[in-house]
Amino acid sequence: TQLLEQSPQFLSIQEGENLTVYCNSSSVFSSLQWYRQEPGEGPVLLVTVVTGGEVKKLKRLTFQFGDARKDSSLHITAAQPGDTGLYLCAGEGLTGGGNKLTFGTGTQLKVEL
Amino acid sequence: SQTIHQWPATLVQPVGSPLSLECTVEGTSNPNLYWYRQAAGRGLQLLFYSVGIGQISSEVPQNLSASRPQDRQFILSSKKLLLSDSGFYLCAWSVLGTGANVLTFGAGSRLTVL
Numbered sequence: 001t002q003l004l005e006q007s008p009q010f011l012s013i014q015e016g017e018n019l020t021v022y023c024n025s026s027s028v029f030s031s032l033q034w035y036r037q038e039p040g041e042g043p044v045l046l047v048t049v050v051t052g053g054e055v056k057k058l059k060r061l062t063f064q065f066g067d068a069r070k071d072s073s074l075h076i077t078a079a080q081p082g083d084t085g086l087y088l089c090a091g092e093g094l095t096g097g098g099n100k101l102t103f104g105t106g107t108q109l110k111v112e113l
Numbered sequence: 114s115q116t117i118h119q120w121p122a123t124l125v126q127p128v129g130s131p132l133s134l135e136c137t138v139e140g141t142s143n144p145n146l147y148w149y150r151q152a153a154g155r156g157l158q159l160l161f162y163s164v165g166i167g168q169i170s171s172e173v174p175q176n177l178s179a180s181r182p183q184d185r186q187f188i189l190s191s192k193k194l195l196l197s198d199s200g201f202y203l204c205a206w207s208v209l210g211t212g213a214n215v216l217t218f219g220a221g222s223r224l225t226v227l
Contacts, residue, residue, distance in 0.1 A: 006156075031213035042203050042218025043157070050213055088156060092214050100172075101216060103149075103157040 003027070004091055004104035012110045013079055021074045021107045023089035030092050032065050032072045033101070037086040079111045115140035119204045119219030126226055132177075132191040134222050136204030139185065144206040146187040147216065148179055151201045160202075163187060199226045 004025045013019055023032070031050045035043035047056050049065035049072065056063045060083075062075040072089055089104040116139045126132060138144050145164050149157040159172045161179035169179050176195050180188045187204060201223050205216040 004156075033213065033215060040221065040223075042205070042221050043216075044218070045215055048213045048215060086154060090157075090216075100147075100159055100162060101214060103159075106154060106156045108154050 004089055004102055006087075006089060006104040006107045008107060009105065010108050010110075012112065015080055015111055015113050016078050017111075019076050019079060019109070021076075021087055021109070022071070023073065023104050024071045025091060025102075026070065027091070027093070027102075028069050030069075032069070033090045033092070034063055034072070034074055035088045035090065037088060038084075043086075043088055076109075079109075081111045081113060084109055084111050115206075115217065117204065117206055117217060117219045119222055121222060122220065124222060124224045126194050126224065128196055128226055129193045132189070132194050132198070132224070134189040134202055134204075134224075136187045136189075136219055137185055138206045141185070141206070141208055143184060144208050145214075146181060147205040147207075148187065148189050149203040149205065151203060151221075153201075157203065161189070194224075194226045196226050199224055 004023055007022045031048055033048045034046045036046055037043040047063045052067045052069045054065045060077045064073050087107045090101040092101055119136045147162045148160040150160055151157050161171055163169050163181045166181055166184055177191050201221050203221045204219040207214050207216050
């Protein structure tokens with residue numbers, strides 16, 4: 001069974017601060033995705049990374065896929081209240097995983113004024 | 114454009130009653146369809162997925178079942194609900210191509226079993 005552990009589980013920060021969320025596994029993934037979910041809604045895709053060492057930027061968000069494709073990080077610069085939400089990483093298996101994604105344990109972010 | 118509809122949005126049911134949650138996708142053909150369950154503020158647990166009509170794979174032994182009577186319809190059911198079935202249920206679809214398997218989620222159905 002492929003497991004994805006996210007840290008921290010909860011994060012409460014002030015507007016303007018920087019933060020990093022980590023997603024770690026002992027398994028290798030063919031791709032790693034990050035989603036954000038707001039209360040009462042379904043998760044929405046932020047980014048997909050597929051190459052070991054890949055870095056993608058989405059405005060103030062920077063995503064990195066580990067060289068060995070076992071881990072990923074999400075860094076947010078100058079956080080804003082609109083960044084508040086549940087952040088989920090999800091890994092797509094290399095073999096035997098079929099069409100399924102394994103989701104991480106989630107990081108609940110709250111950005112206060 | 115593709116859209117996904119999930120209903121009902123909220124459901125309160127007594128223990129032992131039946132359940133039917135429905136999910137439909139528009140604007141795409143032969144999608145992969147998924148049912149996930151989510152505990153409050155936590156990650157998603159895959160319950161069922163389907164790659165075609167009548168093809169259902171179950172991930173976790175449980176009190177629930179799934180069916181796909183039409184290409185773009187996915188139904189989650191139970192004959193007798195348990196208290197532990199309470200949760201937030203999410204339907205999702207994807208279409209496999211040459212890239213990563215990216216999911217698009219519905220808005221979810223919150224089930225409370227009393």
